[in-house]
Amino acid sequence: MTFDTDVFKEAMGRxxxxxxxxxxxxxxxxxxxxxxxxxSLSLDPPLVALAPAKSSTSWPxxxxxxxxxxxxxxxxxxGICRSMAVSGGDKFAGVAWHVAARGGAPVIxxxxxxxxxxxxxxxDAGDHELVIGRVLDLGLGSGEPLLFYKSSFGALTASxxxxxxx
Numbered sequence: 001m002t003f004d005t006d007v008f009k010e011a012m013g014r015x016x017x018x019x020x021x022x023x024x025x026x027x028x029x030x031x032x033x034x035x036x037x038x039x040s041l042s043l044d045p046p047l048v049a050l051a052p053a054k055s056s057t058s059w060p061x062x063x064x065x066x067x068x069x070x071x072x073x074x075x076x077x078x079g080i081c082r083s084m085a086v087s088g089g090d091k092f093a094g095v096a097w098h099v100a101a102r103g104g105a106p107v108i109x110x111x112x113x114x115x116x117x118x119x120x121x122x123x124d125a126g127d128h129e130l131v132i133g134r135v136l137d138l139g140l141g142s143g144e145p146l147l148f149y150k151s152s153f154g155a156l157t158a159s160x161x162x163x164x165x166x
Contacts, residue, residue: 016149019073021084022050023106024065025099030092030106031065033058034085036148037128038070046135048115051128057087059129066119067103068133071111074143078153080108081146102136112141 023032037051048070052059062068073081084091096109100116107114117133124130147154 013150016147016154019081019146019148019153020050021071021073021080021108021111022052022059022062022068023071023097023108024062024068025104025106026061026065030097031058031061032071032084032091032106033062034081035070038072041132047120048117048133048135050131050133051125052131053128055127063119063122063131065105067105067136068117068119069100069103069105069107070115070117070133071106071108072113072115073108073146074110074112074141075146075155076143077108077110077146081153100137107139110141110143112143112145114139114141 017036018038020035020038021032022035023030025031033052033056035050035052039049041047041049050070080095083095097106098109099105100107100114103116103118105116107116115135116137118136119131120134121132122129144156147156
């Protein structure tokens with residue numbers, strides 16, 4: 001069986017996702033990367049999962065820290081998303097953040113929500129790793145989510161059942 005990776009990427013790109021930035025401190029210096037492969041995994045115990053690429057240069061530094069924060073980006077944070085998606089340089093230049101009280105990872109100011117985690121497990125998952133984090137703390141911001149669909153940012157639009165009941 002042949003497998004067309006371009007079609008696979010296109011099909012997966014049709015699944016709209018939110019956008020996160022995963023952060024940690026390495027020797028007091030913030031490190032982070034953009035991640036759209038993020039999901040709530042369990043309520044009891046509270047667990048989340050993310051899937052960083054094995055090619056990431058930031059993820060090994062975050063893994064060594066042992067704690068990390070998943071910052072769920074708001075729709076006005078596309079610039080932060082872009083800067084955290086590139087390799088090298090000072091990704092945190094001009095980015096306001098504070099340290100999470102429990103895990104000690106950077107919480108990006110203005111995020112829609114943040115989830116402070118302790119690294120629980122790392123599983124091999126092809127060209128990525130499947131990472132499970134135990135939630136230590138979390139917080140809520142305000143606004144609308146930054147969405148990613150078909151390789152572009154998008155906006156949330158209100159929809160719901162027809163008001164006439166049809």
